[in-house]
């Protein structure tokens with residue numbers, strides 16, 4: 001990174017001359033050379049578990065990219081329409097514009113279903129990787145002084161990620177969306193003193209109302225991402241200030257960090273890793289179905305499906321729950337108060 | 346009564362589609378079920394068909410005595426081992442035996458689908474025999490079982506309202522209480538699906554014709570057929586179990602793959 | 616720089632600035648930190664990679680990396696091709712599948728090619744030595760802290776923040792009060808009605824017919840056989856202005872048992888008709904629709920958190936987190952034999968809320 005004009009400019013190749021001229025241009029206007037000098041050769045320890053936070057960061061970027069694509073087609077409105085797209089089993093059915101546009105993204109826009117699946121799988125990977133990252137930090141004690149604040153910010157990010165996931169899950173206004181919201185509504189109503197009113201204001205009247213999707217949409221695509229990005233910024237800044245923790249090892253002490261420098265080795269690895277994470281998400285998204293809202297159908301407050309499927313998946317005589325039950329009971333001889341299959345686990 | 350009803354079915358024999366006797370039995374059962382209508386046809390009956398129908402009932406009776414009577418009683422009155430079968434009708438018999446649920450192998454939370462123990466003729470004979478002992482829902486007419494020409498979106502809606510809470514929206518099945526479950530509906534034959542709705546086997550509620558008309562049942566069957574025949578547009582379905590299996594997948598395989606990659610990434614190259 | 620880091624624990628020589636490639640200086644074996652029980656053995660010697668030793672392998676790896684980048688180019692081009700070659704034919708689900716799959720695989724190839732290539736480049740060809748950077752305490756140096764303190768002291772002195780207490784306290788007071796209008800502003804998120812009143816009654820009225828969901832056709836008592844389960848909505852709800860909101864409260868499950876199977880409590884004798892009973896479908900836990908009815912056990916299961924209600928015993932809770940039975944809708948038949956409600960629910964349906972009297 002040359003930051004001053006070298007006297008022997010002529011002796012350099014055209015490419016080198018261009019690079020140094022560009023670097024000079026930028027530095028004279030930003031004094032970026034100081035930053036490059038400071039962090040350009042910062043050391044990052046090499047351990048696989050230190051990459052988990054990066055997985056979270058990269059899946060967030062994938063979410064931003066795919067989410068932006070979705071916003072171009074999604075209609076965050078609960079106006080009732082009669083579906084008239086190309087999925088036969090829903091033709092003519094009344095649903096919200098949000099649901100109808102989700103179906104259009106899935107069936108009538110090339111790459112639309114792929115982007116929905118990329119967005120949703122990336123969202124799951126985002127939350128899962130944050131979870132594993134937090135476990136790593138916890139079990140290595142990396143949350144201790146001076147890193148408590150960063151642990152707290154990370155925790156906030158985790159909550160925000162789940163909030164993003166929940167608001168997003170509610171947007172298509174399908175059966176799962178609506179029942180998820182209904183559970184939230186029930187929980188909100190349970191808040192002492194003000195619960196009834198919070199629910200009433202949140203939904204713009206009685207549940208489910210016609211406002212909740214557009215309200216959650218603004219949270220989902222603007223407010224929450226903005227807060228996440230800001231919190232991520234502070235998270236990274238504190239990481240640089242406090243430096244990485246490292247595992248014990250020959251030559252490792254409390255006073256040093258051992259690893260490879262940002263430029264170039266780590267940057268190449270981390271940059272490459274972004275493409276790998278993106279690639280893995282895309283691979284999953286193109287081969288595995290996720291949230292097929294068309295089978296769930298539009299939200300109807302009197303419908304839901306059994307979400308537990310511990311026994312019913314197959315016609316196998318030994319369903320998983322049977323393994324935990326010493327002796328089968330004959331049909332119909334069920335005494336009240338006995339547990340469901342869930343408790344058998 | 347069975348005899349006279351059988352006589353009535355002479356004309357339909359030629360158009361029987363599955364088994365030569367299927368239509369005979371169908372009409373027989375239908376007439377037993379509705380009762381009385383035989384009078385219209387008695388005059389045109391022939392000795393030939395009545396003989397074969399009688400033989401069918403007789404064969405059914407023998408099969409019943411040998412295979413079912415231990416639990417349901419010789420006179421179908423039921424025992425401590427099994428419920429009475431008087432009035433359950435041919436549809437229930439055809440469903441239970443035709444899907445291998447009966448005869449029961451072991452008593453458990455519920456009778457499960459297993460390899461069918463009887464031939465088609467034997468099942469028919471059993472159904473006709475049971476129906477002859479007391480009127481009950483008949484085996485459905487073929488016209489409702491084609492899965493074609495009916496309203497698939499109405500079927501899908503009715504399915505979500507009446508069936509999906511137990512069988513899962515994609516018909517993948519789901520857990521009930523005490524080890525019971527609503528089975529997967531993939532590849533269930535239209536006839537058995539219809540009979541299940543009509544008779545409410547075991548803990549499944551009954552959807553008689555006043556709840557879901559035959560046309561509505563046919564709509565539902567059309568939707569089930571659509572599910573069977575349409576590829577999953579998104580890719581592998583992970584059992585169509587919804588968010589539970591999706592989450593499990595990302596934790597185990599998604600994150601597993603990523604962690605494997607991070608290990609490779611940070612390992613020293615040689 | 617080619618030297619490995621044989622430096623020992625606690626070596627200070629690497630200095631703050633690791634931007635230089637210079638290997639840290641070391642005094643072999645002298646700097647054992649006394650507090651450590653097991654002496655830190657120091658860095659293992661650098662194990663050269665094949666690419667460091669054999670220029671042929673180095674070239675080979677270089678070719679491999681650029682091959683990966685080339686694969687990426689092909690993948691991206693294939694993705695564009697797939698977008699065109701596998702269009703979506705309206706209504707043809709196979710075409711949606713192919714479009715999703717091949718477009719996705721193309722993009723995957725494009726991304727993984729770059730990713731794996733870059734990582735491989737870094738691992739096999741870039742300088743492979745571990746470097747060392749010294750940590751510094753995050754705490755600012757004494758000198759800096761003193762400077763910062765000085766700034767604050769000056770600020771306080773020049774503004775009089777600590778001295779002019781009235782000024783300071785009224786400012787704090789004003790700041791605390793400013794958000795108040797924002798709270799009021801949110802009132803109109805919902806209409807003027809009182810939510811508590813709305814929660815306490817539903818669409819059901821005396822004499823209103825029970826109808827099938829979704830068709831809205833009325834149901835005769837004789838339509839129900841033993842073991843039947845009807846999903847029910849009130850007559851006329853499909854034409855009501857707030858169809859979904861009303862349905863969210865009024866949905867009912869109608870079943871028929873043998874009259875002698877029902878354990879009827881005092882005051883509810885007229886709530887059922889010949890073994891036919893109607894219960895709210897809205898779970899008293901957090902409000903999911905409860906509709907998994909087992910016709911032999913007469914148990915009703917909620918799919919959300921597995922609460923179980925016993926229809927024989929007036930929907931008493933027999934398992935799960937729900938605390939109250941499902942509310943029963945009192946029913947009868949009208950002169951034409953159709954089932955009707957004889958009143959609204961006698962208690963609020965669904966989950967608990969603060970203003971609900973028990």
Ligand code: HEM
Pocket residue numbers: 060063064066067068070071074102105116119120123126161164165166167168169170171172220221225228290291
């Ligand atoms: C951490 C951040 C985020 C998470 C965890 C997340 C999660 C989700 C989830 C789970 C869905 C449901 C998708 C489905 O199956 O249809 C969704 C929908 C959606 N998201 Fe996000 N999202 C995030 C950020 C964003 C951002 C930043 C944008 C826009 C720039 C966005 C735009 C959308 C849109 C438009 C939809 C609805 C489209 C549809 O349902 O097809 N999301 N999100």
Ligand code: FES
Pocket residue numbers: 898899900901902903917918919920921922935936937
């Ligand atoms: S909502 Fe029914 S158990 Fe939770």
